[in-house]
Amino acid sequence: MRECPNCRAEIDPSEKYCPECRVGLEKYDVREAVRSAEERQYNQGRWQRAERNPPQRESQKQDSSRREFLAGFGTTFILGSGVVGWFALPEGSDRPGKPAEDFIEALGERDFSEANELVHSEATIGGAGTAWDVLSESTGADVMYEVRKISFVDSNLIEEGEKRAVVAVTVNIDAGIDETEGDIRLVMRKDNDEWRVWNIRA
Structure with a gap:
């Protein structure tokens, strides 16, 4: 069995492409592998940050402002x-x-x-x-x-x-x-x- 130099998955020696990451094995460039790994790491970090801090939709902002206004208005006497x-x-x-x-x-x-x-x-x-x-x-x-x-x-x-x-x-x-x-x-x-x-x- 061979090991994919990009994702380290075990692959059959006869395969020309890794079944996991679809990288061509015969003409595989090590620099491309490093770049792909860095991109995956960067994207993973972005997804994690997005999950922790989901963007607020415009409708949510309007609802929030409306609630604050009504709350303030409701306390007037x-x-x-x-x-x-x-x-x-x-x-x-x-x-x-x-x-x-x-x-x-x-x-x-x-x-x-x-x-x-x-x-x-x-x-x-x-x-x-x-x-x-x-x-x-x-x-x-x-x-x-x-x-x-x-x-x-x-x-x-x-x-x-x-x-x-x-x-x-x-x-x-x-x-x-x-x-x-x-x-x-x-x-x-x-x-x-x-x-x-x-x-x-x-």
């Missing part, structure tokens, strides 16, 4: 009438969005003194302490757990008039072993030509 329109907030202290963001950030740090400076002098909100309670109660977090931190995430301008505006602010509420993210609405009104928090809607 806006109550009241539907949103009329959403607009990116321009930067600048003369816009209603800036004091709204600063108010939430101060509230998140429990700096009620700074937060109260951003509350309208005739506000119906009742002060920063009341705002903290409204945010906590809107998630039910204060019922089971203590609210540890309220963090500003993002904001959008829903409506803006000459003296009144509504800003939707996305906040993250950390209740210790659980976190909730959702949108609240800050009703802003002019106070001495400066935007201040008039009311909060959860």
Whole structure:
């Protein structure tokens, strides 16, 4: 019996081709054998990597993105009438969005003194302490757990008039072993030509 120089299979001496790898035996080139062996090893490695990390189909990516979007949307807790329109907030202290963001950030740090400076002098909100309670109660977090931190995430301008505006602010509420993210609405009104928090809607 002969041995195939390519795959080492035992073959009949009369055979011109190896029955296993189909390599011609009479004109077999050793360099070709080495190259074939290297290609087989490389392809085997590719197959193993593909099995460990199968490519994600486009439909799977879309489903994943859709699930993430719905999961995020499902945690929001806006109550009241539907949103009329959403607009990116321009930067600048003369816009209603800036004091709204600063108010939430101060509230998140429990700096009620700074937060109260951003509350309208005739506000119906009742002060920063009341705002903290409204945010906590809107998630039910204060019922089971203590609210540890309220963090500003993002904001959008829903409506803006000459003296009144509504800003939707996305906040993250950390209740210790659980976190909730959702949108609240800050009703802003002019106070001495400066935007201040008039009311909060959860």
